[in-house]
Amino acid sequence: MRETATVSVCGVDLKPLAERLRLPWVATPGAGLTLMLLDGELVLAGDEGRYGKPLKADFVAGRAAHRRRFGGGRGQLVAKACGLGKTQTPSIVDATAGLGRDAFVLASLGAEVLMIERVPAIFALLEDALARAERDPQTAPTAAHLRLARADATHELAATVARAGFAPQVIHLDPMFPHRTKSALVKKEMRIFRELAGDDQDAPRLLEAALDVATHRVAVKRPRTAPPIDGPAPRHVIEGKTSRYDLYVHRALDDA
Numbered sequence: 001m002r003e004t005a006t007v008s009v010c011g012v013d014l015k016p017l018a019e020r021l022r023l024p025w026v027a028t029p030g031a032g033l034t035l036m037l038l039d040g041e042l043v044l045a046g047d048e049g050r051y052g053k054p055l056k057a058d059f060v061a062g063r064a065a066h067r068r069r070f071g072g073g074r075g076q077l078v079a080k081a082c083g084l085g086k087t088q089t090p091s092i093v094d095a096t097a098g099l100g101r102d103a104f105v106l107a108s109l110g111a112e113v114l115m116i117e118r119v120p121a122i123f124a125l126l127e128d129a130l131a132r133a134e135r136d137p138q139t140a141p142t143a144a145h146l147r148l149a150r151a152d153a154t155h156e157l158a159a160t161v162a163r164a165g166f167a168p169q170v171i172h173l174d175p176m177f178p179h180r181t182k183s184a185l186v187k188k189e190m191r192i193f194r195e196l197a198g199d200d201q202d203a204p205r206l207l208e209a210a211l212d213v214a215t216h217r218v219a220v221k222r223p224r225t226a227p228p229i230d231g232p233a234p235r236h237v238i239e240g241k242t243s244r245y246d247l248y249v250h251r252a253l254d255d256a
Contacts, residue, residue, distance in 0.1 A: 052188030
C-alpha cells in the first residue's frame with residue numbers, strides 16, 4: 001500500500017488528524033496529494049491538471065443527493081446484488097468502502113452497513129462525510145444505519161467485524177480495476193486512488209476472506225467484460241450497462 005498524502009494546516013484541527021492517521025503533517029500544502037479543509041469540508045487535493053478538482057466524500061449533496069432521490073430504490077444494481085428484496089434487508093459489510101457511495105445507497109434503503117476502508121486519507125474523507133451527514137436533517141436517518149472502521153479487509157476482515165459487533169449476511173466488494181470510461185473526472189479520481197493504494201493485487205485473498213465471513217453471499221462488482229476474480233466461480237451474475245456483480249452464494253436470504 002502506498003500512502004503519499006500529507007495533511008496541511010488549512011485549519012488548526014488537522015494536526016491531530018494527521019497524528020491520529022499517522023500521516024505526514026506540513027504547515028502549508030506542497031507537491032503531491034494533501035488533505036485540507038475547504039469551505040468546512042475535508043478534501044484531498046493536488047495539482048488540478050493531474051488530479052482534477054479536490055476530492056471529497058459527500059453524502060449530503062451532489063451525486064449522493066441525486067441518487068438518493070432518483071436512483072431507483074431497490075431496483076438498483078447494487079441493491080439487487082446485495083439481496084435487498086421486497087421483504088429482505090440484510091446486514092452488509094462494504095469491505096472496500098472507497099468514498100462510500102454504494103454503502104450510502106444501501107443504508108438509504110434500510111440496510112445496516114459497516115464500511116471498512118484501509119487507506120488513511122480516504123478513511124478521513126469518509127469520517128468527515130459521515131459526520132456531516134449525521135448533522136443534516138435530510139441524511140441523519142440514513143447515517144444512523146452506517147458505521148465506519150479503518151482496517152485492511154484483506155487481512156483483518158473477521159477481526160474488524162468482530163470488534164464492531166457486526167454479523168454480516170452480505171459482504172460487498174468493489175476491488176480496484178481499470179476504468180475505461182471517457183470521463184476525465186473519473187480517470188483523475190481513480191488516479192488518486194491508485195497513487196494512494198496501488199493496484200489491487202490481493203483481490204483473490206480478499207474474496208477468500210469475504211467468503212469466510214459472509215453468512216449468505218458475497219457480491220463482487222466488476223467491469224461488465226472483465227473476468228471474475230481468480231478463485232471459485234460465481235454462482236450467479238447480475239449485469240448492468242457498464243458493470244456487473246458476480247455473486248458467491250452460501251444460502252438464500254429468504255432462509256435468514
